[in-house]
Amino acid sequence: MEEKYFEILAEDLKKFVNSLISDNFNVIAPKDKDGDTFYGKIDKFDEANLDILLPKMSYKEYLLPKTETLFEYSVSGVDVDIKDGLGAVTGENKKRVIFGGRPCDAAAGPIMDKVFNWDYKDEFFNERFKNLTIISIACKKPDNYCFCTEMQLSPESSYGSDILLKKEDNKYFAAVVSEKGLELITPYLSLFKEITKAQIPADKDWKKVFEIEKTKGFLDKNFEHNYFQDRFLSCIGCGICTYTCPTCHCFDIQDEGNLKEGRRIRNWDSCQFAIFTLHTSGHNPRVTQGDRYRQRLMHKFKIYSEKFNKYLCVGCGRCSRNCPEDIDIKEVVKDLAGLI
């Protein structure tokens, strides 16, 4: 689609979001809770915290819920009755809008989309993705943990967003980059004033600190390098980095219930757990935490990129900020880029 550009006053943006809510959209925005900020459903515009750099968790759960029912079953005798779980997802007719997220979070959508559709089509994901409209706000001031610029994005990138807002004083510039975005604002066009691309302030020249290709180059050749074992002695093997990550998508499939009735579900899972690859025989290909953290790096910066020509990382830095033992992935990736 040809991009369209608009200008909207801060007060009109508020009106716009409030109208979305009253028109039955589920609006998800950064929201203060227990002294931190998380994505959550808002009932009015003022509940959204648009000043925070990034909420503590990503909004991945709106694409890949923590637990998803794949199907429900009931058994009588030798007969098994299976009720497709997809029905419940398509039943969620109410459309969701993610409002006030950052470009890095938005970029995670298309990155995950590749995994869920590269071969078999995962309709659970697709159905949710289809019904999600993403309005992001460009960052002015990334912090030290951010590295989206190195990850082929930027604090002002519109990749993955449907509408990208840029704030200036008391107004916002809106770049509508998808049909979905245009469709969303069309009923409210009176609040927007169409402008040309030239009228939007140009992106800043964001400087890279390191070259991610070099990190990949290191990972290509140094599977057995001591770095992994030494550096990740301080990793305690919790799943925080993977669970707060907007792009980590690994899951587990489990049956829950009894032999009469129950459901098959998929749950979030993490490559940082020893049990992730543990075979029933007791053999585990990834014995140490170093092996497991290496796998996370490999998956993000090598395996995924070799398949899909992009990286499985948007540089949001959540894993670093949330790590209880202060393992900073930006530092790690930079180290690796320097080692080659």
Next chain:
Amino acid sequence: MENIYLPKLAEIKEIIQETNDTKTIRLAINGGSIDFLPGQFGEFSVIGEGESTFGFSSSPLRKEFFEFSFRTSGRATTGINGLNPGDKLSFRGPYGNYFDTVGMKGKNLVFVGGGIGMAPVKSILEYCFDERDDYGKITVLYGARTVNDLLYRNVFDDWKKYKNTEVVITVDPGGETPDWTGKVGFVPTILEQLPLKGENSIAVVCGPPIMIKFALKSLEEKMGFDKENIITTLENRMKCGLGKCGRCNVGSVYVCKDGPVFTARELESLPNDF
């Protein structure tokens, strides 16, 4: 719109107790087999106990049933172990790549299996028997720890009946019984005693990692097999089988999609992560 995680229900036709902890289960959907190719696998489960990954062990050309073999060890297999003929088993698949049966045509074939690793080998082996005229000499070498650990004992004699075919069964030293008439020795050792040449030949190897390691060495170094002509199948922990759940990736491959069948050449380029 299709839910790719939704299983089909297959009816159990027959259960063959192979050893005291392994069984082969013969299944049918709508009274017959499904379309699959040798080397592929499926996700099998008793609904309520979780899925488990097994390779098919029957020839896809035998249309009345399809089968897999399993060893009872965890929750899913314990559940399957409790089933009887007539019960339903949930099944997803077939998934993964397969043996290059076309490329094998006209070649001499060597099949090497160890323990329960014989299951996927049996599928391709019986496929080749079913199309016997397409292939050259067939040599089967199968070994297990003890006589009682040998699977498929009921079909060894059938295999021997095919023309131009040599079937060698061996057990590890100490695993023989007084009336054992087969060989005694580890699979790689016995393999080296066989009159095999790498020219115009393809070897299919599957078994425990240590057996694969030494068998590959023997085939390459002693018999002159080219790495492209040695084929094995990998087993990683899998959940979805669809290239999504992220569990089985090694190097830059998803074993469930890009595998499980790999040549020794391809294995060489993978990191030691399986």
Next chain:
Amino acid sequence: MEDKKEKPVKSGGNNVSDPRIIAFVCNWCTYSGADLAGTSRMKYSDNVRVIKLPCSGRIDPLFIVEAFKKGAKGVLVSGCHPGDCHYISGNYHSRRKYAAFRDLLGFLGVDLNRLEFSWISASEGNKWVSVINEFTDKIKSLNDNSSDIFKK
């Protein structure tokens, strides 16, 4: 699926008037006590399902959680009187465990009226009957809508 959940409820179901109670009992004292009640033709509420274990020391708190998880409206744990344990000290150990576990459940919002502990010896058939009857009455009197953290 929805209609199938509404199966006809047999005795000891999950409705208010007929709540299911799971009793974890020790093999040596309480089970024999219950047995005595039975052989003496004493009548007691039939809502209870007895699960026999070697000793009250074997009754892991996980069992209690599991019972609630599966829909039990009440759980009774019962073993030998202090000093009478067949294994000398099993019931002393379990008493400590349960004092703490009970506190924890209470703190997390489980209605402690649904969890009962008792010492019943092999000769106390009468006590078994009264404990079961009283417990059943208590559970029936509770507001069934009180949710608990194990179930939706």
Next chain:
Amino acid sequence: MANIDEKLQKIAKDLLESGEVSLVIGFAVGSNPQRMRPVFITKAEDANRLSFNHHAVQDLAVFLKKPEVKKFGKIGIVVKGCDEKALNALIQEYQVSRDNIKIIGVECNGVIRQNLADKGETAVSEASVYDKCLICNEHTPILYDYLVPSEDPKLNLSGNLKPYARIEELDSMSPEEKNSFWEKEFDKCIKCYACRQACPLCYCSRCIVEKNMPQWIDTNLEETGNAQWNLIRAYHLSGRCIGCGECERACPVNIPLMLINEKMARDVNNLFGYKSGLDINAKPVFGVFSESDFNEFIK
């Protein structure tokens, strides 16, 4: 501050040079000046990386359960008072041998809450430290081989702030109210198991949630599975938790886990007169019993 760092570095250097230990686990400056991180020193010349200040929130005793760390054999470890209690509990439970460990105790007058530190807080005060610091009786570690004294002023307690005040609030609520409070909290849980992994006393090589025959704890990340997991985690730590607060600090969704842990610690103390982690020769509270134990709840 620098004085403390020098002392720590000297001790570590001597220990490594003399071969008394092959690894020193300590703190070093982290990814920003308001963060400290664990550091693993194996060479005497690297000892100068060691540092300590009121941002050293981690409990380093947690690393002693890692097989990769155990391999080092004799280990020196930098601990605050609360962390040292974890060591005591580990020694009590035969997880760590006193002979294999050199305890480098540091006096601590409180560590600053990490979310405040990340927002720029650098001063130790009643309002900026964790609740655990407000009730701490072990500012000086109980057991140590070396002690590095603090140069921070003593924590000034006004008494106006009530640590873990919500415990009493909850205690006075009805079961329904408590239930709905915890339901909301557990609903946030994402089962990342950071609470377990960050806990120095959660050392089982295979956790109960990782066992599926039988499946005691539902695998879902919804109400039922989350509640069961949090209940069992708390139960396994009652009478053992030493109150380092690492579970709560690590929790990415801010579940107030310390309310449960502290509640259980208080109850165990009330019921059995036992506080964990104080004495390496004491028997764990659930490993022993008394004939006169609390009996009122049993008919």
